Amino acid sequence: MEAALVSAATRALKPVLEKLGALVGDKYKRFKGVRDDIKSLTRELTAMEAFLLKMSEEEDPDFQDKVWMNEVRELSYDMEDSIDDFMQSVGSQDSKPDGFLEKMKNSLGKMKARRRIGNEIHDLKKQITEVAERNERYKAREVFSKAKNTTVDPRALAIFQHASELVGIDEPKAEIIKLLTQGASTQEKMNLVSIIGSGGMGKTTLANQVYQDLKGKFQCRAFLSVSRNPDMMNILRTILSEVSGQRYTDTEAGSIQHLIIKITDFLVDKRYFVVLDDIWDVDTWHVLKHAFPVTSSGSIIITTTRINDVAESCRSRPYNGDIYSIKPLDMVHSRQLFYTRLFNSEENCPSYLEIVSEQILKKCAGLPLAIIAISGLLANTERTEGPWKEVEDSIGRALERNPVLKE
Known part of the structure; x- marks a missing residue:
């Protein structure tokens, strides 16, 4: 649908550009008064055509762009009609007139045609400019509106709550710490706990309280939210930045495979503690887990999720971890x-x-x-x-x- 809309607008523009090009050719050079407007209009339409071609690569143009493309298409049809009328009018007057009166009529006709095409080109140029400016104006408002209405995820604020403000957290926190530290005295294995519960149950808050209690015992640590639509490159760069202590801008972009190798190489001989909050699908976990070497004895991972399949996948081999089902407050x-x-x-x-x-x-x-x-x-x-x-x-x-x- 969107591709057809772009294609229709582009097809409508193409003949207009060709005919405008003819109007600035030698055949119509006597219409000097409108040549500058025609050239200016041609430049504007050429820029629009380039934008439309770029839009053809977009999978889902937004509604404002679709409205703009429709306006461009309709204006293109109007311009083509006006140019055709002008060319036909001038063409019918190009035969050599006989007699003084015929010559006068021909001259007056050309003057009227020149004024008419001049007025129409001027009006069309004005309309095209208004359409472009209106689109830019509302696109700018849309960007401002989105920025102004950006909401703060309440889970993001949970990590800033002091423990003294929390209620009913002590018992589940102690249970998770016990699960994570089983066998830690001998540092025989890496432990993992997946906290599962519906939205609003306090999974992030609980994971963060455990993280605050234990993070000082580890060389490398990271706490980050994965979310429903994860940017895997950004997440992996953040993990690399946090566990290595590098600034984010100093971490290499590379590819997903490259970043996983970098993280694994860095962590392979170190104890680490990582919290991966809010994982929504198994595939995301299957990518992220490769960044954390299971040979790092004494390391721990916490994942939080509201999806049973994700929790089961996190606890499966080679981790042999535990699932902790968070309970509502009494x-x-x-x-x-x-x-x-x-x-x-x-x-x-x-x-x-x-x-x-x-x-x-x-x-x-x-x-x-x-x-x-x-x-x-x-x-x-x-x-x-x-x-x-x-x-x-x-x-x-x-x-x-x-x-x-x-x-």
Whole structure:
């Protein structure tokens, strides 16, 4: 569809450029007043044609570019019609007239044709310029809008939370450290734990707390987010930069294979601790795992994921690792997290808000991210039952309409 649109716009431009070229040729050199406009219009259209050819290589042009291509195509048809009319008009007047009156009519006709083509070329040039400027203006607004509306991933902020602000983290952290350090005294093997859980359960926060506790014991360490659509070159360069201590700009770009070899060669005789957060597919893990030599005894890797197949793949040979299923907060810890974000240490939840608070916490189902988000909303809401009840009622309406969303 998009390729056809580009092709149609390019096809529409081609005959216009050819005919404009004819207008600046010897046959029409007597129309001096419009030659400069014709040359300027030709340059503008040539630049547009080059851009369209470049667009033909794009797999999915954005909507604004598609609108612009349609406008170029329609304007091209208008220009071709105008040029054809002018050429036909001038051609019919090129025969030698007989008599004084015929000569006068011919001369007046040429003057009218010259003025008409001059006005039309000027108008067309103005329209083409406006189309180009409008496209640039809205493209610029689109870039600004995207930059302005960029959101911060709450998982990215999780790593900056101090341990004293966290709730219910101590027990799972101790369990994971135990899994990772089994056999570490003899440094017989490399250990791996894959933390699995749904979104908002606190996997990143938990992995980071373990990382902060243990990283000082390792020569080489790295903590990075993989994400749903990973840029593998960028991820591997970041790993190389962090484990080697080089600045990112000093690491070689190379290829994926080259970077994996560089990382492996660097880590082969060292103890390392790496956290690969938020892995979404098995193929991504199969690429990344080659960067970490299993012969580095005493090294550890933590992966986090919400996908069962990824967790199973991470724990399989040659790692023989463990899977840790993160659990939601119990009601005691849920209340603690909820209330500490809404009331100071010397303040208790008002009795008239206790029932609605309990209903809100039940709907949050022990997900730390949900509790944090809702408490943040309520912190800016009047402390009366009515507004809090509205918030409670609004949670889960989408679930009522679409039960598939429940999990």
